[in-house]
Amino acid sequence: MFLNNDVTAKTAMLERHIVQPADPEHPTILSTEDLHVYYGKKEAIAEGDLRFASNQITALIGPSGSGKSTFLRSLNRMNDRIATVTGKIMYRGIDINQPDIDVYEMRRRVGMVFQRPNPFAKSIYDNIAFALRLRGVTDKHELDEIVETSLKQAALWNQVKDELNKSALALSGGQAQRLCIARAIAVKPDILLLDEPASALDPVSTSQLEDTLLELKQQYSIIIVTHNMQQAGRISEYTAFFNQGRVLEYDTTSHIFTNPQVQITSDYVSGNFG
């Protein structure tokens, strides 16, 4: 019995069903090769080779502690001072996991939104202008314009257009999270990484946020970590299933949900996990 179990687990791993997206309309914009992430000696990502299609939404799902956040944070080098990341992270043909990469410039292209809405204790306007001012944009008209378009894209403009100078800390959770999205897209990134952006939000704000993301995918390639299976089903084209630091399955979302190849995935997406 024992032996048998072990063997099944191994074959499951070896035959991990990983279909990389091959859609000529949405070429790969980001991919990882031989990626390993270590916290000290502990290996948190052991198998994490994925390709991400441009202008699509890719969902990362999996049980708690499976390494989704670790993986996501490695993609724009937010783990630099926290973990050791080996392997390649190819962004438009360039390995951005190299020491000679200017991470600050890279993060402008690969933006990130966190689980907990984290606006600065500044005005709404200054929150969005923050990254622009860092890059030397001082022209008032230009700033005004970018603040407006970013807020519109994040579907927050109508609610805050008359109080841009109000403290961002006075916003509701859902509004604050949209502000964070507006702040991230103000610098016009290529890729947007989101780590459970809706987990602190109520259902109404969550569905608004999902609509926003569906809009944003016209311009940005989106990778989103979520614990919410319905959410992954609603918004993503591709889904990767993480378990114990490995990608067990990666496929179109409809495949993952209707026809998972690995038993664990099937258990997880149907809610029978553990």
Place this chain on the structure above:
Amino acid sequence: MKSTEQLEQQLKRHSKAAKLEIWGKVVSFSALLLIVAVVVAIIGFVASKGLATFFTNHVSLWDFLSGKSWNPGVTDAHGKPEVGALPMIVGSFLITILSAIIATPFAIGTAVFMNEISPNKGAKILQPVTELLVGIPSVVYGFIGLSVVVPVTRTLFGGSGFGILSGTCVLFVMILPTVTSMSVDALRSVPRYYREASLALGATQWQTIYKVILRAATPGLMTAVVFGMARAFGEALAVQMVIGNAALMPGSLVDPASTLTSVLTTGIGNTVMGSLQNNALWSLALVLLLMSLIFNLIIRLIGRKGRLQ
């Protein structure tokens, strides 16, 4: 029916825990009363003595605050006692502000290093060092000032070496650890996600420190500086050892001068209770007390504003 009565009995009987709670309240309330009484008594005593200069000895408040010569035992040409406290007030403020101005950048720089740039080294080396420095008695600082700072000042700037400059140097070292450790606390209370948000937007570490962390920590940093100033303003012994104790308007930073505290400590043993000389010293003490109340008030105001942000 019976069970209701039983329950009523149980609920109405004062259990041991309930009695203990009453006792606890009584004890802590009396402790509080005692402290309040002591504080009120001190303020009342200092105020009554300090105000006697003006009400019993009929010195005008204006003369006291603006007069430039301090010699309570002597009367001037107009028959008024010489109780001009301006030189001491100026001395105290000068030395406080100068030492705070010098200490602030050092303290914030050290705090940034300890908390942001190298938390490991900060925790291992700088933390124990600052804690040690806080614990050194002020007489030791004064003694070092007397045997090192004063001679160096004398060599560099001439004169006796005693004066505001030496006092400032000693106070700078004395308040530095306090301001530093409070600045570290201020930086530590800035949520970690501010740093992440800033870095994820492509800010460098320096930009993050400068534009996000220091901004968010400003109320805490200001509190740290005001605390340092309060300490500098009230420090007596170390300052008295290096300032020269001349109750004169200081012509320069290297002329002997005095502060409210240094005049108090040197003079209080040489006067008779109830005399003008004695009352005048109490007036200085009253000024000190009021100033420390004002410092406290400022700290509270900053704290409240910080919370409202």
